[in-house]
Amino acid sequence: MSRLLPLFAFVLLAALLGFGIWWNSAHDPTAVPSPLINKPAPSFALPMLDQPTKTVSKDTLLGKPYLVNVFASWCFACGEEHPVLMAESRSLGVPLIGYDYKDDANDAKAWLAQHGNPYDMVITDVSGHTAIDFGVYGAPETFLIDGKGVVRYKRIGPLTPEVIAQQLKPAIEALQKDAP
């Protein structure tokens, strides 16, 4: 029995190592779970990209669920995500609001003109102050907010067709079932 002890210890360590490898490949170690899920979204009032004198606030958007997609013209991963949004935004069934994060308005307009505009509305946060309230730490990020203004889902990193089909669409459907 005691002869098997080292083997047993080795198998245990190997299992621990294997678990670590599996865990790290199954989870994005840099994704920080948002503490905002199922909590009211922070209140905000941000100017629109094409009409900087008009502001959009959380109250204006209450009543129907919507998506907030944090992007910026300087953000490389947003460029990867953009074609996916162009292809899928109409099929989501909820308005898609672009959240232009720490960006120059002209750069953002040029970027949208060049790559296409999948958004129903674009709001701008030049200073990034409101983004801190949302717990944003890197674009792209996407929030699903329900009609009562509660955050129901958050994606950190680009939306992909797989993420949309497996996570985002079920989350939207669950919302539409909740609200008659």
Add this chain to the structure above:
Amino acid sequence: MHPEMVKLLRTAVLLMLVAFAGIAAAQAIDPLPFRDHAEELRFQHLTSELRCLVCQDENLADSNADFARDLRHKVFELMQQGKSDAEIKQYLVDRYSEFVLYDPPVNHRTWLLWFGPLLILLAGGAVVAYTIRKRSLAGTLAASAPTDNGDDW
């Protein structure tokens, strides 16, 4: 090489080093209007305990990321509003989860992290104690019965 040349070169190298050091220092330190040195020390201490989420192995104090600068300014702003260190940390935890704290708090989800090493030490100690006891027992047996087959390790 001519001694004058060497002197000149040495001066040039020194000047360059000073210039680079100046640039590096200017990048790492924000020109924040601290009231006094104590407030600056408090700020340095607080930001060194908070994680930069973009570059996750760096703290807020050391990070040059644009995002880290924004959060440093937020911390400074909250300090100006008279918030305590605990309140400032809670403010960030509410938005960025406990991951933003470099020292994970002791709670039901982190007890394995905090006390796991102690458990492993105890388990190791138990194995060592068991082995020693068995060996000393085998030793006394071997002394009484000299038929040791040499199989014991």
